[in-house]
Amino acid sequence: MRTDTDQKLRKILTDVLGLKPGQAEAFDADSGLFGSLPELDSMAVAGLLTELEDRLDIVIDDDEIDADLMETYGALLTFAEAKRAA
Amino acid sequence: MTPVLWPCPTPDGGETSEYALAFDRQRQQRLLIIPALFDEANKLRRLTVELMRRLDGAGIDCFLLDLPGTNESRSPLREQTLERWTAAMLAAANHFRAGHVLAIRGGGLVLPKVIPGWHYAPVKGASLLRQLLRARIIAARELGREETQDSLLLTGREQGLDLSGYALGPAMLADLQARLPVARAGITQIDQDLLGGSGLWLRAEPDEDAAQADALAAIISMRLTA
Numbered sequence: 001m002r003t004d005t006d007q008k009l010r011k012i013l014t015d016v017l018g019l020k021p022g023q024a025e026a027f028d029a030d031s032g033l034f035g036s037l038p039e040l041d042s043m044a045v046a047g048l049l050t051e052l053e054d055r056l057d058i059v060i061d062d063d064e065i066d067a068d069l070m071e072t073y074g075a076l077l078t079f080a081e082a083k084r085a086a
Numbered sequence: 087m088t089p090v091l092w093p094c095p096t097p098d099g100g101e102t103s104e105y106a107l108a109f110d111r112q113r114q115q116r117l118l119i120i121p122a123l124f125d126e127a128n129k130l131r132r133l134t135v136e137l138m139r140r141l142d143g144a145g146i147d148c149f150l151l152d153l154p155g156t157n158e159s160r161s162p163l164r165e166q167t168l169e170r171w172t173a174a175m176l177a178a179a180n181h182f183r184a185g186h187v188l189a190i191r192g193g194g195l196v197l198p199k200v201i202p203g204w205h206y207a208p209v210k211g212a213s214l215l216r217q218l219l220r221a222r223i224i225a226a227r228e229l230g231r232e233e234t235q236d237s238l239l240l241t242g243r244e245q246g247l248d249l250s251g252y253a254l255g256p257a258m259l260a261d262l263q264a265r266l267p268v269a270r271a272g273i274t275q276i277d278q279d280l281l282g283g284s285g286l287w288l289r290a291e292p293d294e295d296a297a298q299a300d301a302l303a304a305i306i307s308m309r310l311t312a
Contacts, residue, residue: 015284018293042228043125043250044290046220050213051288062223062234 005080008055013073016048029074034067045070058083087138092181094154094161094174105158106178107135107150109142115310117141117148118184118201120175123192123214125221125250126287127156130190132294133286133302140303146310149182151175153196164246164253168211168261171196188306191287194267202272204306207285211265218249239263276305 010024013033017040034040040048049060060083069079087109094104110116119138122130138148153171155163176198179187187203189196192214194205219235226233238247239259246255254262269275278285281301286293 015288016290018289018291040290042225043217043221045224046217047288047290049220050217062220065220065224065227 003081005056005084006077009052009073009077009080012048012051012055016044016051027073029072029077031073032071033073033076034070040070052080056080056084058086087135087142089158090149092151092178095177096161097165097170102154102161104154104161104174104178105152106182107138108148108182109138110147110149110182111142113145113147115146115186116182116184117146117203117306117310118175118179118182118187119148119150120187120189120193120196121150121153122190122287123153123195124218124252126191126214129287129289129292132292133299134190136294136296136299137302137306140299141307144303144307144311146307149178149184151178164255164258166255167257168196168265172198186306186310189273195262195265197268197270197273199270204274204276205267206276206302207278207287208267208275210267211262215259215262218252221250222247276302280305 010027013019013027014021014024034045049065052058053060058080069075087107089105090108090110091103092106093101096102119134121127121134134150138150141148152159153166154161154174155166175196178184179198179201184201187197187201189203189205191207191209192211194208195211197205216235219238222238223233223235241247242254242259243256246253247259281298283295283298286295286298
């Protein structure tokens, strides 16, 4: 059973990456995100962070943003879960 | 679809020429379109023009404006403010004899008063600015340079800032921080839910969605051709 954060995160990535419906369902913890997707430039990452904040009702500080956070689906989900629990 | 020029007022009381993309067959219904701002304008350009093709097909003339200082404009972007853009939009509405206006996303921050119409997917100026600042911080970090939103804004207040390729002056930065989309009589808000699918401004790369263009065109043409 997926958590609410997990489901929302998949939806956000679908919207930001323009994925086909269902495609994000196949993500697992090791699925590569930002190293693997060249179209995610700084503007796109900034957009993603803003969407995460709006839809998960969290605030992300600038100093929390680093490349590791976005490297895999698992890393991003762990971060989002921790933020929502805080 | 042709590029046309329109006379745009300058702060010294003079006038300069700016471009618009026009479907103009001298029809009765004439719609002014204020584009999304900055990076979002690129992401939404195709949706906007696809909307215009549909409106043209439905018998509606429409005009997509270049905001002074953007696209083909010869006006310096650094000197622009939201007030100046609002005045420019009003001048364009008069020039093109537009009876209605559609503002897209941040375009709603420079809606001229009086003219009725629509605002698609409103956004706060502060949210747009925050995203631009963040993009700059992320890019700087990749180059091993540390910047923060506060330090950038402090510098920006004096010297302006280069954000995602847009050289914004101190006044524009202050305007963006403060400006909220205002609900106004005569302006109907169109939320993304009505279009189906997710907003194309969210996408990492510019994209298109024929169904969303259809939906937006239907909402507008139903009222204008009723």
